[in-house]
Amino acid sequence: MRVGLFVPCYIDQLYPDVAISTLEVLEQFGVQVHFPNAQTCCGQPMANTGCADQAAPMARRMIEIFHSFDYVVCPSGSCTAMVTHHYGHFFHTKGRDAYEKLRKKTYEFTQFVAEFLRPERFDIPFPHRVGLHQSCHGLRELRLGQCSERMLETRDLAGELLSKVPGLTLVKPTRVDECCGFGGTFAVAEADVSVAMGQSRIEDHLQAGAEVVTAGDMSCLMHLQGLLERQKQPLRVMHLAQILAGRPKDINVSTRGSS
Amino acid sequence: MSATVHHPEAAKEFVANSERMQWHDMALWFVRNKRDLQAAKTPEWEYLRELAAEIKAHTQANLDVYLEEFERQAAARGAVVHWAADAAEHNEIVLGILQKNGVQRIVKSKSMLTEECHLNPFLEAHGVEVIDSDLGERIIQMRNEPPSHIVLPAIHLKKEDVGNTFHQHLGIPPHISDPKVLTEVARGHLRRKFLDAQAGITGVNFAIAETGAVVVCTNEGNADLGASLPPIHIACMGIEKLIARQEDLGVFTRLLARSATGQPITTYTSHFQGPKPGGQFHIVLVDNGRTGIRDSDQFREALNCIRCGACMNTCPVYRRSGGHSYAAVVPGPIGSVLSPAADAKQHHSLPFACSLCGSCTDVCPVKIPLHHQLLAWRQEIARLGHLPASKRLSMKAASFLFSHPRLYSIVGSLGRLALRMTPRWLLYNRLNPWGIEREMPPAPRASFRKWYDRERARQNPLPVVSSSSQQNMETQP
Numbered sequence: 001m002r003v004g005l006f007v008p009c010y011i012d013q014l015y016p017d018v019a020i021s022t023l024e025v026l027e028q029f030g031v032q033v034h035f036p037n038a039q040t041c042c043g044q045p046m047a048n049t050g051c052a053d054q055a056a057p058m059a060r061r062m063i064e065i066f067h068s069f070d071y072v073v074c075p076s077g078s079c080t081a082m083v084t085h086h087y088g089h090f091f092h093t094k095g096r097d098a099y100e101k102l103r104k105k106t107y108e109f110t111q112f113v114a115e116f117l118r119p120e121r122f123d124i125p126f127p128h129r130v131g132l133h134q135s136c137h138g139l140r141e142l143r144l145g146q147c148s149e150r151m152l153e154t155r156d157l158a159g160e161l162l163s164k165v166p167g168l169t170l171v172k173p174t175r176v177d178e179c180c181g182f183g184g185t186f187a188v189a190e191a192d193v194s195v196a197m198g199q200s201r202i203e204d205h206l207q208a209g210a211e212v213v214t215a216g217d218m219s220c221l222m223h224l225q226g227l228l229e230r231q232k233q234p235l236r237v238m239h240l241a242q243i244l245a246g247r248p249k250d251i252n253v254s255t256r257g258s259s
Numbered sequence: 260m261s262a263t264v265h266h267p268e269a270a271k272e273f274v275a276n277s278e279r280m281q282w283h284d285m286a287l288w289f290v291r292n293k294r295d296l297q298a299a300k301t302p303e304w305e306y307l308r309e310l311a312a313e314i315k316a317h318t319q320a321n322l323d324v325y326l327e328e329f330e331r332q333a334a335a336r337g338a339v340v341h342w343a344a345d346a347a348e349h350n351e352i353v354l355g356i357l358q359k360n361g362v363q364r365i366v367k368s369k370s371m372l373t374e375e376c377h378l379n380p381f382l383e384a385h386g387v388e389v390i391d392s393d394l395g396e397r398i399i400q401m402r403n404e405p406p407s408h409i410v411l412p413a414i415h416l417k418k419e420d421v422g423n424t425f426h427q428h429l430g431i432p433p434h435i436s437d438p439k440v441l442t443e444v445a446r447g448h449l450r451r452k453f454l455d456a457q458a459g460i461t462g463v464n465f466a467i468a469e470t471g472a473v474v475v476c477t478n479e480g481n482a483d484l485g486a487s488l489p490p491i492h493i494a495c496m497g498i499e500k501l502i503a504r505q506e507d508l509g510v511f512t513r514l515l516a517r518s519a520t521g522q523p524i525t526t527y528t529s530h531f532q533g534p535k536p537g538g539q540f541h542i543v544l545v546d547n548g549r550t551g552i553r554d555s556d557q558f559r560e561a562l563n564c565i566r567c568g569a570c571m572n573t574c575p576v577y578r579r580s581g582g583h584s585y586a587a588v589v590p591g592p593i594g595s596v597l598s599p600a601a602d603a604k605q606h607h608s609l610p611f612a613c614s615l616c617g618s619c620t621d622v623c624p625v626k627i628p629l630h631h632q633l634l635a636w637r638q639e640i641a642r643l644g645h646l647p648a649s650k651r652l653s654m655k656a657a658s659f660l661f662s663h664p665r666l667y668s669i670v671g672s673l674g675r676l677a678l679r680m681t682p683r684w685l686l687y688n689r690l691n692p693w694g695i696e697r698e699m700p701p702a703p704r705a706s707f708r709k710w711y712d713r714e715r716a717r718q719n720p721l722p723v724v725s726s727s728s729q730q731n732m733e734t735q736p
């Protein structure tokens with residue numbers, strides 16, 4: 001099984017450890033992972049701004065770059081959903097079959113781990129109280145967990161994986177799946193509302209007693225981290241893959257390093 | 260007709276008053292929770308949603324046939340059916356009926372359609388006294404404000420605000436905020452207006468082609484009083500309110516109240532067929548852009564809307580920016596879909612007043628893919644040239660950059676370097692909206708691709724990355 005690692009551009013540039021953790025977890029299960037370095041961005045920022053013409057070349061590149069792999073795995077629900085749910089109209093006339101192939105073999109990280117690797121348990125303990133932030137696109141587009149609005153029972157993949165980490169206590173915020181307010185360019189264009197939304201997620205996780213907030217999407221966490229660091233709140237963010245890869249036992253070490 | 264509205268600016272004041280904003284958020288979240296409880300108690304909930312969407316799709320596909328059937332049936336029961344192509348025609352028709360009958364005072368129950376047509380100011384300009392009889396609507400009418408929510412029009416106000424308003428307009432003593440007292444005051448005030456009115460205008464929740472009946476759902480019974488006390492009842496409806504058969508109505512009444520307020524059913528669900536003895540019953544059917552939406556493959560489903568307000572209650576942006584920030588007749592997710600259809604330039608910022616979380620789509624009882632439609636609107640707005648140049652150009656630049664991996668890699672390194680080297684005062688200022696209340700993300704020395712190139716690509720034995728080497732990579736100078 002040849003897996004192509006699809007690393008969102010902001011993870012590549014700003015959170016390399018999230019991609020390294022993803023790679024490590026997959027390798028622990030004997031998966032052969034490759035990172036084709038012609039990849040850059042899936043085109044989501046352009047598409048979400050309404051600039052379909054600028055997003056289309058990104059979609060075509062993705063097909064070329066990943067065509068030789070059996071699977072494509074991505075540590076982001078949002079970027080995965082971009083490929084699996086929002087590329088369709090770029091290939092209405094041309095390249096439909098090639099896109100179908102890509103769509104079918106592209107998986108979000110927790111989805112891939114839960115579906116193909118089916119771990120019994122993870123070896124490295126994480127003795128902390130963890131709040132799970134369900135990122136919207138993972139939840140409401142990829143359906144990786146139970147959406148509070150929907151009356152259909154759905155497996156909670158991230159929760160299942162976290163329950164297999166020794167010592168980890170999952171704490172529950174009162175609003176189990178409210179948006180953090182990142183939303184890509186929304187975070188800047190609607191900065192006031194975006195900050196208010198993030199603030200309310202932070203308070204919710206803090207009152208639940210979380211020491212760490214985790215998510216399948218680093219973009220949500222980047223936004224929360226920005227707020228937390230500015231306010232010097234005792235809560236830290238970690239991508240799910242980082243927890244599963246056994247990242248720092250001392251969670252008080254900042255992601256920024258020794259400062 | 261109004262100037263272009265920029266949602267982020269319009270939201271500023273509401274968000275800045277964090278105490279009130281949080282109260283507003285909590286009040287609506289409470290309603291959303293009540294809705295969840297009711298939906299969870301209905302085992303066939305998702306089936307009902309599917310069914311409702313299909314019934315609406317069917318009706319819209321055959322709208323011409325059903326509208327004519329409705330007209331025939333309604334007329335057979337003594338109603339007079341009027342057709343209005345747009346808001347102006349609608350207003351003229353209503354005024355015509357009133358003038359013909361010498362009506363000077365009317366009571367009106369809640370109707371988003373008459374808001375959309377700006378009927379109140381039109382009638383008032385022609386010397387007709389219009390009293391909104393829904394309590395929330397009456398309060399904002401006194402304050403000369405538009406509704407901030409389609410089901411809870413005065414949700415932006417606290418009980419103290421209502422006390423003040425009644426003090427100013429109804430002459431009650433100052434500083435009364437007991438909801439019970441205020442309700443009694445309103446009841447006494449409205450009762451007189453009901454008795455004085457010469458005609459009643461109501462909205463319509465559903466119209467049934469098969470029977471020619473219109474159905475009005477309220478909790479206060481104000482529509483029933485307004486329709487029954489005066490001799491003339493005028494029911495105003497958008498053509499999308501139609502459903503084909505009586506037996507389908509239950510699908511919608513079950514969804515509507517549960518979605519709107521978390522009640523199993525509205526207190527009053529009234530069916531009107533024909534005039535009362537000696538009275539008149541008029542039904543005004545309004546298009547006002549609906550046919551255009553019906554003909555669009557992208558946005559057709561927006562006509563499914565039963566105006567339950569659930570998408571507002573669940574919207575994390577709406578709850579924190581308030582209904583008035585949308586500067587539109589219908590705020591929130593569905594408003595941000597409908598308003599640009601009326602005027603894309605004026606409302607160009609609304610489809611962007613959305614984090615694309617998708618909660619509205621899942622909560623909507625008639626399965627309108629709201630967040631997909633908002634995304635589709637963004638494309639429309641870009642296509643129509645209403646996107647600000649800053650957005651347009653930056654996306655062009657990004658697309659170019661992302662098409663050239665080597666350049667992307669270099670620019671990335673430079674960007675991170677700049678992020679590390681730039682002094683705080685230069686990095687955090689008004690030109691950087693991210694940084695006003697947030698720290699910038701970390702700027703590690705090496706990107707993932709650099710790391711991969713070094714550690715994996717050359718097929719070196721794969722070293723386990725210890726947390727210390729990890730630290731080095733992300734350490735700032």
Ligand code: SF4
Binds near residue numbers: 518563570593622627
């Ligand atoms: S769009 Fe859906 S949720 Fe929103 S008001 Fe209409 S029916 Fe209700």
